[in-house]
Amino acid sequence: MSSLRTRFVLNTASACLILSAIPAAGDFNRDIQPLLAEHCYACHGPDSKTRKSGLRFDIREAATGELKSGSRAIVPGNLEESEMIHRIFSEDPDEMMPPPEFRKSLTKEDRAKLRRWVQDGAEYELHWSFRAIEKPKVPAVNKEDWARNPIDHFILSQLERYKMEPSPEASPETLIRRISLDLRGLPPDLNELRRFAPFLEVPLAERANTNTSFSPKQYSDLVDTMINSAHYGERMAQDWLDLARYGDTNGYHNDSVRAMWLYRDYVIDSFNSNKPYDRFIVENMAGDLLPDASDTTRVASGFNRCVTFNEEGGADPDEFYVTYAVDRANTTGQVFLGLTVGCAQCHDHKYDPISQKEYYQLYAFFNSVEGEIGAGGRSGYHNKPLPPLLKVRTGPHQQKRNDIQSLLESRTAQLKAARERPEFTNPSGELAPALSEWVTSLTLPETEVLPVKNGLQLHLDAGSFDAPGGLVREWPDLSGNNRNAVATGEPKQFGRALNGYPAIRLDGKKDFLRTQSGAEHLGGDFTMVVVLQFNDLARHQMALMWGDESQGKRRAFWKTEGQTQHDKNKLSFNGYGADMIGNADLKRAVPVVAIITQQGANNDTRFRLNGKDGGGGGVSLSNFQNKAITIGANNAGAEKTAADFAEVLVYDRALDTNEQAALGFYLGTKYKIDGEWNPAPDDIMALAAKPGRERSESEQKKLFSYFVNYVHPESRDLFRKLESGVASSRQELEQVDKSLPTTMVMVEMKTRKPAHVLMRGDFRQPGEEVEPDVPAIFPRLPNNQPRNRLGLAYWLTDPSHPLVSRVIVNRLWKQLFGNGLVKTLGDFGTQGERPSHPELLDWLAADFVEHGWNIKRLQKLIISSSTYRQSSTNRKRYENQDPDNRFLCRAPRFRLSAEEIRDSALSISGLLNPSIGGPSVFPYQPANYLSSIGKGWKESEGESLYRRGLYTFWRRTMLYPSFQIFDAPSREFCSVNRPRTNTPLQALVTLNDPAFVEAARVFAQRVLSWKEESDYQRLRLAFMMATSRAPNDREIHILTDTLSEQREEFKTHPERASEFIKNGKSVPAPDYNPIELAAWTSLGSILLNLDETISRE
Amino acid sequence: MSEYQNYLTRRTFLGRTSCGLGAAALSDLFTSSPSVLAAEGAGRTSPQAKAKRVIYLHMSGGPSQLETFDPKPGLSRWDGKPLPPEIIGNQRLTTMTSGQGSLNVMASKHEFAKCGQVGMDMNTLFKHLPEIADDICMIRGATTDPINHDPAVTFLQTGSPLSGRPSMGSWLSYGLGSTNENLPAFIVLLSGGGQPVPSRYWHNGFLPSRHQGVKFQSSGDPVLFLSNPKGMSDLNRKKTIDRINAFNQLKHEQSGDSEIEARIDAFQLAYRMQSSVPGLMDLSQEPKDVLESYGVQPGKASFASNCLLARRLAEAGVRFIQLYDRGWDHHDGITNAIRGKIASVDRPTTALLKDLKERGMLEETLVIWGGEFGRTTYAQTRNRNFGRDHHPACFSMWMAGGGIRPGMIHGQTDDFSYNVTENAVHVHDLQATILHLLGIDHEDLTFRFKGRDFRLTDVHGKIVKEIMS
Helix, strand or coil, X not given: CHHHHXXXXXXXXHHHHHHHCCCCCCCHHHHHHHHHHHHCHHHHCCCCCCCCCCCCCCCHHHHHCECCCCCECCCCCCCCCEXXXXXXXXXXXXXXXXXXXXXXXCCHHHHHHHHHHHHCCCCCCCCHHHCCCCCCCCXXXXXXXXXXXXXXXXXXXXXXXCCCCCCCECCHHHXXXXXHHHHHCCCCCHHHHHHHCHHHHCCHXXXXXXXXXXXXXXXXXXXXXXXXXXXXXXXXXXXXXXXXXXXXXXXXXXXXXXXXXXXXXXXXXXXXXXXXXXXXXXXXXXXXXXXXXXXXXXXHHHHHHCXXXXXXXXXXXXXXXXXXXXXXXXXXXXXXXXXXXXXXXXXXXXXXXXXXXXXXXXXXXXXXXXXXXXXXXXXXXXCCCCCCEEXXXXXXXHHHHHHHHHHHHHHHHHXXXXXXXXXXXXXXXXXXXXXXXXXXXXXXXCCCCCCCCCCEEEEEEHHHCCCHHHECCEXXXXXXXXXXXXXXXCCEEEEEEECCEEEEEEECCCCEEEECCCHHHCCCXXXXXXXXXXXXXXXXXXXXXXXXXHHCEEEEEXXXXXXXXXXXXXXXXXXXXXXXXXXXXXXXXXXXXEEEEEECCCCEEEEEECCEEEEEXXXXXXXXXXXXXXXXXXXXXXXXXXXXXXXXXXXXXXXXXXXXXXXXXXXXXXXXXXXXXXXCCHHHHHHHHCCHHHCCHHHHHHHHHHHHHHHCHHHHHHHHHHXXXXXXXXXXXXXXXXXXXXXXXXXXXXXXXXXXXXXXXXXXXXXXXXXXXXXXXXXXXXXXXXCCXXXXXXXXXXXXXXXXXXXXXXHHHHHHHCCCCCCCXXXXXXXXXXXXXXXXXXXXXXXXXXXXXXXXHHHHHHHCCCXXXXXXXXXXXXXXXXXXXXXXXXXXXXXXXXXXXXXXXXXXXXXXXXXXXXXXXXXXXXXXXXXXXXXXXXXXXXXXXXXXXXXXXXXXXXXXXXXXXXXXXXXXXXXXXXXXXCCHHHHHHHHHCHHHHXXXXXXXXXXXXXXXXXXXXXXXXXXXXXXXXXXXXXXXXXXXXXXXXXXXXXHHCHHHHHHHCCCCCCCCXXXXXXXXXXXXXXXXXXXXXXXXXXXEC | CHHHHHHHHHCCCCCCCCCHHHHHHHHHCCCCCCCHHHCCCCCCCCCCCCCCEEEEEEEECCCCHHHCCCCCHHHHHHCCCECCHHHHCCCCCCCCCCCCCCCEECCCCCCEEEECCCCEEEECCCCCHHHHHHHEEEEEEEEXXXXXXXXXXXXXXHCCCCCCCCCHHHHHXXXXXXXXXXXXXXXXXXXXXXXXXXXXXXXXXXXXXXXXXXXXXXXXXXXXXXXXXXXCCHHXXXXXXXXXXXXXXXXHHHHCCHHHHHHHHHHHHHHHHHHHHHHHHCHHHCCHHHHHHHCCCCCCCCHHHHHHHHHHHHHCCCCEEEEEEECCCCCCCHHHHHHHHHHHXXXXXXXXHHHHHHCCCHHHEEEEEECCCEEEEEEECHHHCCEEEEECCCEEEEEECCCECCCEEECEECCCCCCEEECCEEHHHHHHHHHHHCCCCCCCCEEEECCEEEECCCXXXXXXXXXXX
């Protein structure tokens, strides 16, 4: 088994060997401390619980002090008396250190180093990354003219020390592509190539005579163009979102959707506007607590809300409150401090000076989120928003809201003005005669004659004729319009059917009546009146209608039969359940008078059953032309009514309340139907009954107010119109506010929740209570700031903080060089790798802080260095000396990220939709991919299919497949460094994923659209678009051959051609011969699959 | 193959005339070559290894031990009465039952039989499994820490309840590599409906992502994007890959980047997978009696077809075959629901074991059956149709083949099947034992990440020697 173990160690440690091979004497940090950490700290280190014999090696006083046994582990300068030296050289299994079962034995060289160190006095130094940063002097170099800026001095001086030569500068087209990919995540387009490398048009053979190098101004313009592109923020955000563990779902179990994309957009904007990094930290850590907190900074505080959430039924909220705060503390450690503080969650850190107590002090900053939900609890918590939330008025929303708001204000003002018009406020003004006429009319009308005739279109009265033998063939129309209704089936007249009055009985099976004409006059406004009693309430029953239901254009009055008890036996107008009116239940064999009116542009509908207001609404009806009015059925003749019809009236206008009251009273009296027939409310009726002079002024005012509001047509109609305008504006406003995007943010509890040390990290075992604080190894929290996340944020961004600036410049370096100067991006502790260029790291960190934490400035400085501008070609002679290129005698060459590979294909083909921000999108994904988590994928449409990868919906439990295959993290937790692997599954993606096949075809269309170009030139340009350089002769040869091979393939199999060009949602351009298009698509696909196309070099 | 040979004779070797590797790689397409999938372990097994591969049948949701393998006839006296507090002890309950008021015992309504010479208890609903009772080792005292599905499966698979660690199959892929260069070392198959099964369960964590489990889809392409797009024939695909690799070869010569060689290999392996995987997944090639013995209905994805696929993948040299069968989370109606689940796994599981045995593969194949936790003795009263809640403190699993002692019952639970009274096997012990059977010391298989050497068993785990042959 030992061979297995050795191999694992070698895998991970090979890079360290190179660095530790650097000869130099007596560097505690580099030579001694890693040995102590690796071989001794586990039992003699910071963790007090596992410490053996009370001995610890991480602190000099303890290591050199007297032990219980009386001996001393280290006696500086005295090898004989140093127990440690005795033990590490001992071969007695009972004595030797580390003990054999620890399996981490020291090598001969290790032992020699420790021996020499003790002999030299066992001096300790603070671990390098905990030391304050002092800006180092820029070292001198021999090859002065190679160096463009201080960075080059640091790099070159080390190269010179090891007798290594830097590489020549990369070609301009390589640099254009490199800078474009590094800063925008997109390859340069043809125009950019032509602008910055005009010589690309010159054939390679003649290139020798062309000036192909950049002038300083040209280079600076190139960098500026890329760094000021709006796509820069997207590229920068991609890395940050891995750190922030941004996702669009909750990440556990059911993995419900959450709205968080405003945070993603905030990150993009922040980088695009080059927000100083210290300010960015403060906003991310404590944007909610800032004195000048705004929506923007509150959105930023969502950084700490990107934690996952367990919605599973049965999960214990208390457990997960802890989990989230733990995640926040760990993420803070990783992202800003570059420390694995999480190791101290269950016990004191084994290697770094962070005790378990200190861990929970850091945790204490993060456990008091107001309104946070811990977990699903008893029945789970699926598909619900997770407070605290912030609704955000984004730009477009705010604009829309402002527009509606101002319309609402002007409409409200108009209504107010109308109501205040003198003639509508003064009872004794110009409307006084009309008022008094109306008051007089409120005495109930005569009942012998139909009180309202104006607008009457149809009037059927069962008592107006005698049907011989009872069988009705035709029901005569009394309106004078001669619209007699002709019978279908065998409706019968009964003399004493409805409360003892005549009615026509329809059997509900075959009987109904239909007018020969009638509806052509019934445009917008109308009134329908029916006196009937249902004999059966079992089904839908249409009482009266005109229009065409097949087009949803009907005016109808019917009995519903809804899904719920509540919907049963209600009356409805114009629809099924949706347009149900009122709450009154219909009863069998009980006569009713039903009146429906519709009026005005808003289709204001009112319903009155036995005089009682039954509610109303706005049922929109478009124009229709149908000539018949059907009684007792719909216009198809189905849905028949089993009822006795006594009287039917249809008007071509909406009767006013007064008229309705009169009509109702007339019909109610006629058929002895109980109802509320008063034309006005009781109190108004009472006032009207009083003689005028006995009314007080206020009574008169009340009467007048009712009159202008509900009776007088001019004022009434004006008020209704203006009111409905105000109402619809209000509704729109509500709608807009409802559709405001929300995002999860931090809100601090008024009183902080107590935090405890949790024994073994277990939430059920709280120990000592702790206050928020930072580990003792660091400077103290600022005195003048609150002891909360804001204070912590200011502590992090203090220019003297030893870690924060080192950690960020290291990450920015990694973005441009593939590796950090410290390779372990998230571990600057004693177990992390030491920097390859410690002075350069410190110089960059100091310079960065000096210049206001200016990210773009730092990037431009690095990109301007000769170090960055080197070629990436691997040189054999340095392969053994520096296999991992840590000395940077060349530029790195590496594969693009998952998103960049997709973005490149889209960009090269011209499919890319370059819009920035907004809710996440759903590009192509194999069907049923999400079935194992019981989810679907509602594919986006049109342009949204072709957004940058950054905007792809980030489902944490099942990541978008091509991203997962290309090493994107799930973002269930903070990830500081994506791996870059190389697997066959990746080849299958770029070969067969519809996104890439479609891109190849659109790429082909683009190439074919250059109609005037030769095949040679098209091949050349296509290659250039994919790789940003001109092909050489051998490559041109392969290209030409490939094209003819593919033409042959599709000429032989034209059916394959027409299939091949149909991959993807976009429609192939019809201008091209399918065989030609297929051949070029195949060629396009090959180009999109090239290693060079998906690499940065 | 005539179209292919024709192509070989008339194709020009343009772009690769000078490149040894490209030409050699071409001829390698149908033969074996060093696989990029096997980089770390290079297909090795330790001499001490008893097993070469694992077929892990995970019953997702947590099968009830009281309805399967751990009968407690004495419970009928307690039926409907509160579970004694001293039995519950200070164990945590889920919030689904912690507020329930009373925790009343529910005796199982099923009958049990003593099976095999060993006299292993099984629900009589198992009609086939008794045939292999003497081949398996029943672990009665399995125990775990988390109480909710998601963390519990994550814990079982990765050694930690939180996401981010590599799963068992990834560790094995990393430690042992693959023995088939046309297939991933770690393959996942899924059946049934129920609890979500996220990709975290087969994630590589911080290990290189080639060690990630590859989930074979039950519909569409078995491997994502395996099929060529419409209109792209197999032969033309081969031609295009040759072209891509010709360009890549030129690039390799110019830049000297060894990653490009790996990419050339990857494209060739991709092509080989395109050729080999569909046949492997095509169960219609199996004889009718085999299909019948597993209970496979041709064309229908099921646990049965996954068991048969597992055997085929095992034959093909896949290192870790992980099956998930969903639908074992019986919070209500357990008495009836368990019938359907037992019926769906009984025949295929038995057939798999017998099939492996007949083929002489059982000795070197470790088969594991079990869920992420057990279920409570007391009734959960949701919907008045009684079920059982999650119970991490004790549950039953069984193992067979690959160095496991056959016909054995290990461990004992109390009269309520609520606590383990003898020979508890914690999930970390299980993991240590599985690695051991594959010839790996669980304390040795480590990976340095974030400054720490991580391992599957965290800082725990002891090998359960008693269950080994």
